[in-house]
Amino acid sequence: MRIVVSGTHASGKSTLISDFAARHPEFTVLPDPFELVDERWDSPSAALFAAQLRIAAARLDPDExxxxxxxxxxxxxxxxxxxxxDDLMGSSSSRELLQRSTAITRDALQHIDLLVVLPLTAVDGIVADVDEYVALRDAMNDVLVDLIEDSDLVGEHAQVVEITGDRDQRLAALEALTTGPTG
Structure with a gap:
């Protein structure tokens, strides 16, 4: 089974993956692509996100x-x-970059079985620090929740599930998805 855990920054992805990996050593854990980017940027940029998108897509190739x-x-x-x-800055990315990024995303999502999305909710109790680019965090969350509804982008292969709740509830939900009939 090939799982991607998605969500904006400071949404609980690392915690969920760590908890899951501790119970399921048969799964290879792929870290946040930010850890694999050669250069470090001081602030978010289209170039940084495009580089991470390419890394995230390439590592989902079943041959790799x-x-x-x-x-x-x-x-x-x-x-x-x-x-x-783009929404926050007013067209910071070129149309070509967005089209290419959309195509790469669409192709890569064909290689996963489960897309777990951790949307921001008040009940989860996860709060970002002030230096976490809160406006971008919130905007990305809203865009991601819209993107997962786009069947042309996500395709028919992957099961898409939003998981909310506290740490234990999230882990239980993910484990239920991986041990069910398709897991």
């Missing part, structure tokens, strides 16, 4: 990755960041 994996973030996360950045 494990059969059982759980990835922190997929290309859909970075497409959402690019679109959110």
């Amino acid at each position: 990755s494990a059969e059982h994996l759980i990835a922190e973030r997929g290309p859909i996360d970075f497409l959402a960041y690019l679109l959110a950045l």
Whole structure:
């Protein structure tokens, strides 16, 4: 089973993946693509998100990755960041970049079985620090929730599920999805 855990920054992805991996060592964990970017940027930018999108997509290629994996973030996360950045900054990305990013995302999502989205909710109790670009965090969350509804982008192969709740509830929900008939 190939799982991508998506969500805006400070939404609980790392915690959920860590908890899941501790119970399921048969899964290869793919870290946040930000950890794999060669350069460090001081602030979010279209170039940073495009680089991470390419990394996130390439590592989902079945010829390049494990059969059982759980990835922190997929290309859909970075497409959402690019679109959110455009909304906030007023067209910071070129139309060509957005089209190319959409195509890369669509192709990569064909290689996953489960897309878990951790939307921001007040009841989850996850609060971002002030230096976490809160406006971008909120905008990306809204765009991501819209993108997962786009069947042309997500395709028919992957099951898409939003998971909310506290830490234990999220882990229980993910485990139920991976041990069910399709898991």
